[in-house]
Amino acid sequence: MKKHLTTNKKLTEWVDKMAKLCGPQRIVWIDGSAEQKLILENESVDSKELIRLNQDKLPDCFLHRTAHDDVARTEHLTFICTKKKRDAGPNNNWMSPAAAYRKAKAIFKNAMAKRTMYVIPFSMGPVGSPFSKIGVELTDSRYVVLNMLKMTRCGNEVLRQLEKDNDFTKCLHSKAQLDIKKRLILHFPEDNAIWSVGSGYGGNVLLGKKCLSLRIASYIARKEKWMAEHMLIMGIEEPNGHVEYIAAAFPSACGKTNLAMLIPPEGLKNKGYRIWTVGDDIAWMRVDSDGSLWAVNPESGFFGVAPGTNSKSNPNMVETIKKNTIYTNVLLKPDNSVWWEGADGQVPDQGIDWKGHPWKPDTLDAEGKVIKGAHPNARFTTPISNCPSASFRIEQHHGVPISAIVFGGRREHVAPLVYESFNWQHGVFVGATMGSELTAAQVGKIGQVRRDPMAMLPFCGYNMAEYFKHWLNMGKLMAKPPKIFHVNWFRTDAQGKFLWPGFCENLRVLEWILDRCNNKVDARKTPIGYLPYPSDIDMTGLALEEDAIESLLKVNKEEWLEELKGINKFFNDFKKDLPAELRNEYKALLERLKKDDK
Numbered sequence: 001m002k003k004h005l006t007t008n009k010k011l012t013e014w015v016d017k018m019a020k021l022c023g024p025q026r027i028v029w030i031d032g033s034a035e036q037k038l039i040l041e042n043e044s045v046d047s048k049e050l051i052r053l054n055q056d057k058l059p060d061c062f063l064h065r066t067a068h069d070d071v072a073r074t075e076h077l078t079f080i081c082t083k084k085k086r087d088a089g090p091n092n093n094w095m096s097p098a099a100a101y102r103k104a105k106a107i108f109k110n111a112m113a114k115r116t117m118y119v120i121p122f123s124m125g126p127v128g129s130p131f132s133k134i135g136v137e138l139t140d141s142r143y144v145v146l147n148m149l150k151m152t153r154c155g156n157e158v159l160r161q162l163e164k165d166n167d168f169t170k171c172l173h174s175k176a177q178l179d180i181k182k183r184l185i186l187h188f189p190e191d192n193a194i195w196s197v198g199s200g201y202g203g204n205v206l207l208g209k210k211c212l213s214l215r216i217a218s219y220i221a222r223k224e225k226w227m228a229e230h231m232l233i234m235g236i237e238e239p240n241g242h243v244e245y246i247a248a249a250f251p252s253a254c255g256k257t258n259l260a261m262l263i264p265p266e267g268l269k270n271k272g273y274r275i276w277t278v279g280d281d282i283a284w285m286r287v288d289s290d291g292s293l294w295a296v297n298p299e300s301g302f303f304g305v306a307p308g309t310n311s312k313s314n315p316n317m318v319e320t321i322k323k324n325t326i327y328t329n330v331l332l333k334p335d336n337s338v339w340w341e342g343a344d345g346q347v348p349d350q351g352i353d354w355k356g357h358p359w360k361p362d363t364l365d366a367e368g369k370v371i372k373g374a375h376p377n378a379r380f381t382t383p384i385s386n387c388p389s390a391s392f393r394i395e396q397h398h399g400v401p402i403s404a405i406v407f408g409g410r411r412e413h414v415a416p417l418v419y420e421s422f423n424w425q426h427g428v429f430v431g432a433t434m435g436s437e438l439t440a441a442q443v444g445k446i447g448q449v450r451r452d453p454m455a456m457l458p459f460c461g462y463n464m465a466e467y468f469k470h471w472l473n474m475g476k477l478m479a480k481p482p483k484i485f486h487v488n489w490f491r492t493d494a495q496g497k498f499l500w501p502g503f504c505e506n507l508r509v510l511e512w513i514l515d516r517c518n519n520k521v522d523a524r525k526t527p528i529g530y531l532p533y534p535s536d537i538d539m540t541g542l543a544l545e546e547d548a549i550e551s552l553l554k555v556n557k558e559e560w561l562e563e564l565k566g567i568n569k570f571f572n573d574f575k576k577d578l579p580a581e582l583r584n585e586y587k588a589l590l591e592r593l594k595k596d597d598k
């Protein structure tokens with residue numbers, strides 16, 4: 001493999017120092033070439049880290065299985081390590097940098113013995129864009145390298161950029177023994193560094209993603225006056241050919257990826273709508289000289305959840321993952337292709353499950369539960385360039401202008417299908433009080449609301465009270481701030497049946513949102529914000545139950561008064577740090593609800 005190109009002393013000295021700590025047998029610099037990718041794939045197949053899938057059906061596709069206890073992000077082992085505990089806030093686990101380095105060093109010591117240390121220079125955002133940030137990840141996992149090649153721009157072009165930029169996030173990862181008792185995901189915002197050890201699961205080890213692009217980036221963004229958010233970015237091409245962009249934040253399992261690449265339902269497609277996908281998970285946003293907010297997706301791939309992905313939920317993703325994709329923890333079929341619960345087609349009559357065991361449908365485990373073929377958090381990693389709806393703006397250094405910010409959660413009651421905030425400050429309150437109900441898939445009482453402000457609770461790299469202040473301040477920097485909305489696709493009727501069909505039909509709501517942004521429709525003023533008149537949501541080709549749209553757009557005063565009690569409790573966690581503006585918004589909403597006698 002080729003030698004590296006860098007003259008960046010800060011980088012070479014750091015690589016030497018980390019190599020001394022981890023004791024690898026050799027060091028390989030990732031150059032981003034197709035030849036090197038092929039070598040790594042072949043080596044991974046030989047070492048059984050990857051299984052080559054049926055190349056006729058799934059060209060350039062591979063399967064990887066993680067350790068059984070290493071299948072999701074481990075939030076309780078994830079820490080923000082700042083000198084002062086207050087800087088991490090009540091929303092984060094905290095460790096002092098000294099204690100964290102000491103603990104982690106003991107695990108990293110010679111952890112890469114007899115292994116290769118790969119040096120991955122990567123850029124989050126298009127290389128050279130003023131939005132972008134460079135990181136360098138050191139890892140002893142080929143799986144990590146092959147994933148990073150899809151999820152980020154990496155290799156020699158980034159090293160060349162580093163000759164000019166010098167600064168980078170120092171990312172160190174080792175699988176070590178993949179021992180959950182020796183697993184730590186540590187962030188050192190004051191040192192611009194991330195150390196992750198003992199895991200091989202994407203969210204813990206693809207350090208450009210949640211660790212850099214959200215936790216570290218949110219910390220940097222506050223200082224540099226921009227925003228790093230857990231948001232999809234999508235372009236909506238309107239019948240007149242104009243494309244408007246929105247950014248949207250939903251907690252996990254609320255359909256962010258599906259929304260980002262939806263195909264319009266017949267009625268709207270005939271009108272001339274089309275969707276362009278910019279990103280499905282992360283948005284970096286800056287105020288430009290035109291006074292509006294512009295966004296880039298720092299990633300270049302999707303790391304999506306496989307179960308439930310099918311031609312109804314996400315036809316564009318079904319196309320995207322047919323080639324050049326790494327599947328993790330899905331079922332292997334006898335023909336060497338893959339399957340997961342909720343995939344298209346028939347359930348296979350046999351296969352090898354995500355744990356590597358022979359599998360047949362409807363087999364029960366010792367506790368009487370059906371054994372799954374794929375882990376519920378099984379994933380695919382695939383480049384955005386595979387996606388039929390990928391926006392041509394993805395590589396543009398300036399990103400896209402954002403017309404609307406949309407927050408959402410999973411609520412059976414309370415939140416209507418859509419509402420618009422009165423202004424930026426009220427919109428920040430709407431985002432800060434966002435919540436989702438726990439489902440049977442999560443630990444906790446079903447129906448209980450978990451607050452997840454701006455869907456950033458696990459990803460904000462500093463005190464969330466300061467994050468709210470930052471949002472409020474950003475509004476003041478914009479001459480033309482995006483309008484802020486809240487949506488809820490999950491409202492149910494008295495029998496517990498969903499009132500709204502969701503999926504591609506959600507575009508009907510986005511159409512109203514854009515009409516509001518362009519002052520094309522009036523709205524009904526309610527205590528919680530502006531709501532649509534039912535006739536302003538285009539229902540062409542959609543048959544809903546009678547009165548469903550009225551029920552979807554109802555604001556129930558009693559439910560909202562109850563909701564405010566939960567919000568008050570949540571706000572109290574931030575004590576005196578909570579910005580007065582949010583307290584005031586709380587009081588104003590309470591007043592409006594009390595006054596409202598409808």
Ligand code: OXD
Nearest residue numbers: 073203251252281303
């Ligand atoms: C993700 C997540 O993987 O939010 O995107 O957990």
Ligand code: MN
Nearest residue numbers: 230252281282
């Ligand atoms: Mn996410």
